[in-house]
Amino acid sequence: MQQAAQEHDIRLVVMTPENEAAYGEQNQMIEDLLQGGIDALIVSPVNIHHTDQWVAEAQADGIPLLTIDEKIPGIPYVGSDNYRIGQMAAKEMASRLPAHAAVGILAGSANQDAHIQRTAGFRDYLREHTDLRLVAVAADETKYRQATRESEEMLRQHPAIQGLFV
Incomplete structure (x- = not known):
């Protein structure tokens, strides 16, 4: 600009x-x-x-x-097609993980459409095209320290998680 x-x-x-x-x-x-x-x-x-x-x-x-x-x-x-970005991320994750693997989402701010759409695209793709299991979702403001704590807590509560979409 x-x-x-x-x-x-x-x-x-x-x-x-x-x-x-x-x-x-x-x-x-x-x-x-x-x-x-x-x-x-x-x-x-x-x-x-x-x-x-x-x-x-x-x-x-x-x-x-x-x-x-x-x-x-x-x-x-x-801008980007954020829903499609979420779908692409889920497709890539599915290609790298074993069947029925547990995955989680750290979604970012629920006040930003980009985060909402990426999460929706990711969820929808998992449900419609994969056998991956979504076991945890956390939405939080996009502050590094807070996101780190959310990720650590998610992994502590769900130690079987093999993939995390952030």
Whole structure:
């Protein structure tokens, strides 16, 4: 984006919250940008459940809006097919594990559509195309320490797990 902005003489402002759980911080950044007279807004929402206010404001002000990596219904989106990514991960895992192996999912944030869709694709592929057994699922914010603890706890409770989709 920065290179394209330079090539087209566009002033680009890039802002990021502290982490993927900081939706309040991100919402304040977006509000400040909207009040500052921007011409367009590109956002990777950290929480799809807390977007209504700034989406409505951008639309009311006629500010073009698109999202990256996180889909919001009715808003143009640039990103991956996250459901398909989950399916591909399950297919790859199934090709590497023995029949009837136990697997688990550490799903990431339930506030991000990418995580929700990847988990759904993984689950659906396992159920429809493999004999792998899904024995544990944990969803948590995407903070390294917390995810590490969740993984350790999952493996402690289910020592037979041979594959973990994170």
